[in-house]
Amino acid sequence: MKGLPQPRGYPWGFFGHLPRWAGAPLALLEEGARLGEVFTLGLGRWAVVGYSPAWNRLVLSDLETFCSTGSLATLTPYLRGGVITTEAPEHKPHRQALDPLFHRRALVGWQARLQETLEALRPPETFEAGAWASQVVQASLNLLYFEGRFPPALLARFLAPLQQPFPAPLLPRPLGFARVRHEVRRLQRLGVGLAARLPLEEVLIGLAAGYDTTAHTLAWALWHAACYPQWHHPQRNSLLIQETLRLYPPGFIGSRRAARRVEWAGVVIPKGAWVLYSPYLTHRHPDLWSQPLVFDPSRFEGRLPAWGYLPFGGGERTCLGMHLARLVLETALSLFSQLEPLKGDPTPRPGLTLAPQGPLWLRGR
Numbered sequence: 001m002k003g004l005p006q007p008r009g010y011p012w013g014f015f016g017h018l019p020r021w022a023g024a025p026l027a028l029l030e031e032g033a034r035l036g037e038v039f040t041l042g043l044g045r046w047a048v049v050g051y052s053p054a055w056n057r058l059v060l061s062d063l064e065t066f067c068s069t070g071s072l073a074t075l076t077p078y079l080r081g082g083v084i085t086t087e088a089p090e091h092k093p094h095r096q097a098l099d100p101l102f103h104r105r106a107l108v109g110w111q112a113r114l115q116e117t118l119e120a121l122r123p124p125e126t127f128e129a130g131a132w133a134s135q136v137v138q139a140s141l142n143l144l145y146f147e148g149r150f151p152p153a154l155l156a157r158f159l160a161p162l163q164q165p166f167p168a169p170l171l172p173r174p175l176g177f178a179r180v181r182h183e184v185r186r187l188q189r190l191g192v193g194l195a196a197r198l199p200l201e202e203v204l205i206g207l208a209a210g211y212d213t214t215a216h217t218l219a220w221a222l223w224h225a226a227c228y229p230q231w232h233h234p235q236r237n238s239l240l241i242q243e244t245l246r247l248y249p250p251g252f253i254g255s256r257r258a259a260r261r262v263e264w265a266g267v268v269i270p271k272g273a274w275v276l277y278s279p280y281l282t283h284r285h286p287d288l289w290s291q292p293l294v295f296d297p298s299r300f301e302g303r304l305p306a307w308g309y310l311p312f313g314g315g316e317r318t319c320l321g322m323h324l325a326r327l328v329l330e331t332a333l334s335l336f337s338q339l340e341p342l343k344g345d346p347t348p349r350p351g352l353t354l355a356p357q358g359p360l361w362l363r364g365r
């Protein structure tokens with residue numbers, strides 16, 4: 001693509017940057033970011049990537065131009081449907097119907113049962129944070145959507161590919177999806193939980209969008225709570241979670257598809273191109289954050305850079321499950337009065353979402 005920098009790759013061939021993207025996307029993004037605030041990647045289709053607050057605002061606040069349908073995220077069958085692929089102008093009323101169900105106030109009545117459910121899942125004194133976090137999030141989603149009545153093994157099997165390396169999350173799984181749809185319909189007919197108040201597709205999308213994102217955040221938050229015990233306190237856990245999401249945003253890359261040609265600040269985005277924003281790059285931008293690589297939750301006691309902190313995205317498509325995720329994360333952290341790191345590797349490992357390389361062994365009381 002003319003005029004924009006691009007990292008080293010094979011831009012003349014069909015594969016372009018695909019081999020590097022598949023192998024080490026964070027290194028590729030970081031190399032691109034060093035070349036300019038907007039750069040391009042050849043991913044079988046041209047992608048324009050930016051990470052400045054002005055770029056984030058452009059991409060996230062014009063739903064008519066930057067569509068979700070056909071974006072990178074919708075390459076996985078797990079995220080292809082429901083509100084995610086509803087476009088403007090239908091998206092707004094669609095969200096307005098869903099938002100009240102996921103609002104902070106709507107979740108209050110659910111808090112005590114969540115606490116109880118997670119108490120029952122308290123791990124042994126020595127435990128691996130990633131595995132326990134996955135269990136916690138499955139049980140939390142099961143409780144909210146189905147009052148805990150969805151068969152746990154079926155839920156675990158349905159969600160497992162989301163945490164596996166590529167191509168597992170991209171493969172069609174018609175049989176597995178059909179089994180899950182059948183079970184969801186059965187529970188909907190019984191009037192169970194939030195599922196009974198939602199269309200079937202929204203239930204599947206909520207489970208998929210809420211699972212690995214929240215589980216990976218919880219694993220990292222537990223690890224950092226152990227490494228920085230001064231921040232692990234009921235009144236400080238929310239700052240700890242915010243800082244965890246700054247350094248390790250599970251949705252490290254967000255994507256759209258350009259519905260028309262756009263010219264912006266000298267950058268030409270062709271119609272049909274993928275348009276990417278990167279919470280990972282924005283959250284480590286040295287112009288926005290002092291000592292960006294240092295874990296310091298105190299930075300969230302001050303003002304945040306507008307369009308510079310977006311672990312849950314931004315604009316009208318801001319994460320539907322944001323309050324739910326925070327509630328699960330805070331409740332899980334509050335189960336422990338003390339955590340100690342034993343052995344682990346918290347380096348981010350990219351897949352469909354960003355996960356800790358792991359394992360993360362902890363001792364907890």
Ligand code: HEM
Binds near residue numbers: 207210254320321
């Ligand atoms: C820490 C946990 C979570 C993180 C980091 C996260 C992150 C995100 C991000 C970055 C987006 C915006 C994607 C984009 O527009 O480019 C998003 C959207 C979304 N999230 Fe989450 N999410 C989390 C938990 C959840 C949970 C628990 C649910 C369950 C309901 C959920 C459901 C959704 C849905 C349905 C959307 C699409 C909204 C729309 O298109 O209008 N997420 N999430």
